[in-house]
Amino acid sequence: MRELSKPEIERYLKSVVGPGASVLNLKILGESEGKDIKGYGYGTPLQIDYRFDDKQHRAVLHTVCPGPFGHEHMADRAQMALWDHRAFNLLPRHVRAIDAGAFRRDGSAVSLGDAEEFFVLTEYAEGRCYVEDINRLRDDGRLTDLDVGRADILCDYLSDIHRIEGANPDLYVRRIRELIGHSECIMGLIDNYPRGSNVVDSRLLKHIESQCVDWRWRLKDRVHRLRQVHGDFHPWNILFRDGTTDFVLLDRSRGEWGEPADDVTSLTMNYLFFSLQRSGRLEGSFESLFRRFWERYLDKSGDTELLRVTAPFFAFRGLVMAHPVWYPNITAVVRDRIFNFIQAVLNRDAFDPNEVNRYCGA
Numbered sequence: 001m002r003e004l005s006k007p008e009i010e011r012y013l014k015s016v017v018g019p020g021a022s023v024l025n026l027k028i029l030g031e032s033e034g035k036d037i038k039g040y041g042y043g044t045p046l047q048i049d050y051r052f053d054d055k056q057h058r059a060v061l062h063t064v065c066p067g068p069f070g071h072e073h074m075a076d077r078a079q080m081a082l083w084d085h086r087a088f089n090l091l092p093r094h095v096r097a098i099d100a101g102a103f104r105r106d107g108s109a110v111s112l113g114d115a116e117e118f119f120v121l122t123e124y125a126e127g128r129c130y131v132e133d134i135n136r137l138r139d140d141g142r143l144t145d146l147d148v149g150r151a152d153i154l155c156d157y158l159s160d161i162h163r164i165e166g167a168n169p170d171l172y173v174r175r176i177r178e179l180i181g182h183s184e185c186i187m188g189l190i191d192n193y194p195r196g197s198n199v200v201d202s203r204l205l206k207h208i209e210s211q212c213v214d215w216r217w218r219l220k221d222r223v224h225r226l227r228q229v230h231g232d233f234h235p236w237n238i239l240f241r242d243g244t245t246d247f248v249l250l251d252r253s254r255g256e257w258g259e260p261a262d263d264v265t266s267l268t269m270n271y272l273f274f275s276l277q278r279s280g281r282l283e284g285s286f287e288s289l290f291r292r293f294w295e296r297y298l299d300k301s302g303d304t305e306l307l308r309v310t311a312p313f314f315a316f317r318g319l320v321m322a323h324p325v326w327y328p329n330i331t332a333v334v335r336d337r338i339f340n341f342i343q344a345v346l347n348r349d350a351f352d353p354n355e356v357n358r359y360c361g362a
Contacts, residue, residue: 004107009048009061012109016099017052024056025049059098068170073255078102085113125248127239130154131270134235138274143285149244151289152296158263159300162227166257169223175258176220179312180212182254186312189319199324200339208315211346215312219259222309229258233266260303261310268293269317272341272356276334281362294353310351318342337362 006023013021027047043065049058062084064077071077085100099113133147166172181187190205230237232253240247268290275286282290298304320326322338337360344359345351 004046008108010050012101012111013048013050013052016101016111016113017050017057021050021052023048023050029060068174070174072168072171072174082112082115125239125250127241127246127248129236130238130240130247131235133240134270134274137285137289138278141278141284143288146244147285147289148292150240150247151293153244153247154238154267155293155296156300158230158233158260158267159297162229162260162263162301162303164228166226166228168257169226171255171257172223172226172259173220175226175254175262176216176312178254179259179262179316180209180216184254186212186316186319189316189323192323192325194324197324199335200322204339204343208319208342208346212312212315215315215346219309219312222305225259225305225309226257227260228256229260230263231255231258233263235267235270259309259313260301261306261313264294264297264306265310265313265317269314269321272360273321273334273338276337276360276362277330280333280337281360282356290356291353307350307352311345311348314345314351315342 004026006026009026010021010023013023025048027049029045029047043063046061047058048061049056051057062081064071064080066072066077071080081100081102085097088094088097097113099111100115101109101111101113103109130150133150137143137147179185187209190209193200193202193205195202230249230252232251233249237250238247239250271286271290271293272282275282275284275290278284278286298306318338318341322330322335322342340361341356341359
């Protein structure tokens with residue numbers, strides 16, 4: 001529980017309303033008045049009485065409690081505060097928002113009310129995208145020891161991070177819900193397929209969506225599977241500097257915790273995708289990497305249950321790869337075989353890595 005004091009709140013108010021602001025009193029709404037607020041909890045409204053320009057004013061500081069219903073992450077709660085700040089003042093008769101702010105690690109408060117867009121500043125990472133290796137394999141088909149070694153080390157990396165268990169089972173339920181309903185995931189992708197085109201029949205998309213909703217109910221209670229994940233583990237987000245062990249990752253997505261199948265399907269689906277571009281089926285170097293990855297991961301993780309939860313994650317990745325916005329230049333044959341694969345895995349209780357070509361109709 002955070003402890004707030006008049007000096008902290010006063011410093012913040014001066015930055016928002018002007019240097020002449022002074023706090024007169026702090027009060028947790030529903031409790032008695034006091035100079036210092038001890039044990040202030042997120043989600044508890046704090047009444048602030050202050051003086052500015054020789055007038056007395058009153059404001060309420062609102063925070064959001066961590067918890068379910070999309071409030072688990074700090075970014076969720078930040079989104080709500082920023083939305084409220086902008087939207088409150090656009091509706092007639094609504095209480096006016098004065099500012100949006102944030103508590104820093106040292107307990108001080110900073111104003112964000114003037115923010116228009118947010119950004120993240122990161123280090124610069126040297127290296128070559130792993131997709132360059134995948135493109136070369138698609139074009140020349142020659143599997144090298146380096147290719148095998150890099151696939152092995154990526155497999156081992158995933159099995160290592162997936163050993164870390166998450167403590168909040170609600171995050172697993174949320175991750176599965178977002179897989180189906182998030183704007184960047186299955187429903188968002190389906191909604192952004194071109195309408196009225198001959199790329200894919202809308203009835204097929206509706207059927208896939210319906211099947212994925214059924215899969216949500218099959219997966220959502222498997223909360224024991226919550227693990228540390230990357231969340232977008234595809235070849236564009238992996239940079240190799242040299243050899244096999246010197247690599248760095250980019251653009252972790254959708255939070256810290258999730259389902260290991262998300263990462264495993266994200267990478268291995270690309271072996272299938274590029275093999276389909278090369279020859280219309282999973283074969284040759286890509287088949288070797290695909291089978292080897294799955295065998296190695298299952299052996300190292302011992303997670304045979306993985307095979308019974310992959311279907312909607314494969315569907316998600318397949319919907320990306322077949323999408324004319326993301327991949328406008330793939331052939332109709334490749335797109336059809338991706339959709340064959342999606343339907344096949346959704347129709348089976350467990351994924352069999354040895355049956356991929358049959359799933360694709362190849």
